[in-house]
Amino acid sequence: MDSKKKILIILSVIFAVTLxxxxxxxxxxxxxxxxxxxxxxxxxxxxxTGSVRGSRRxxxxxxxxxxxxxxxxxxxxxxYKNIFFKEEVVKKEVISQKDNPIKRVENxxxxxxxxxxxxxxDDKAIFFERGKxxxxxxxxxxxxxxxxxxxxxxxxxxxxxxxxDDRMHIDLGDx
Numbered sequence: 781m782d783s784k785k786k787i788l789i790i791l792s793v794i795f796a797v798t799l800x801x802x803x804x805x806x807x808x809x810x811x812x813x814x815x816x817x818x819x820x821x822x823x824x825x826x827x828x829t830g831s832v833r834g835s836r837r838x839x840x841x842x843x844x845x846x847x848x849x850x851x852x853x854x855x856x857x858x859x860y861k862n863i864f865f866k867e868e869v870v871k872k873e874v875i876s877q878k879d880n881p882i883k884r885v886e887n888x889x890x891x892x893x894x895x896x897x898x899x900x901x902d903d904k905a906i907f908f909e910r911g912k913x914x915x916x917x918x919x920x921x922x923x924x925x926x927x928x929x930x931x932x933x934x935x936x937x938x939x940x941x942x943x944x945d946d947r948m949h950i951d952l953g954d955x
Contacts, residue, residue, distance in 0.1 A: 885941050888926070889948055897952075904932045906952075 895907035895914055908915045908923075921929045923939070930947070931938040937950040 881944050882946075885926075885944055885948065888924075889939070889950065892950075894950075894952065906932055906937055 891910050892908040892915075893910075895909040897907065898905040898916075903918065906917045908917055915923065917923065917929050917932070917937070919929055919932055923929070926943060927939040927941055927948070929937065930940050934952065936952055939948045939950065940946070941948060
């Protein structure tokens with residue numbers, strides 16, 4: 781017999797014994813005749829004679845607060861923001877970007893933030909970040925197959941866009 785089967789049989793026997801014991805001898809919580817509270821240093825008994833509700837209760841307090849349900853706030857029929865549909869303004873901006881390739885290219889470049897730089901006597905590299913993606917850019921690289929890196933200097937990075945046949949400059953002066 782396999783050792784795994786032996787372990788399974790032993791555990792099932794232990795389970796059956798504990799289940800039968802618990803069914804024959806169910807747990808019963810002990811009851812007390814008087815409730816007691818033990819403080820860190822003082823032992824006190826609770827007082828059964830006075831009612832907690834009787835002395836402090838006033839006629840003005842209701843058991844259930846129904847004011848909100850009896851006088852509900854006004855609801856307006858206008859929806860201010862519907863998260864399930866895109867707004868009209870967003871669609872107009874997308875259409876205007878499709879018509880103007882310069883704005884589209886600028887928006888694509890503005891997605892990048894400068895993460896850092898690396899320089900050796902032979903090579904210069906810039907680290908760009910877009911969301912969670914980090915790109916290492918060197919001279920001659922293409923970004924997303926659209927932008928050719930022509931020059932990397934201390935002041936700026938020159939990119940040539942294939943869509944608009946124009947050079948774009950990213951200023952590194954603030955970095």
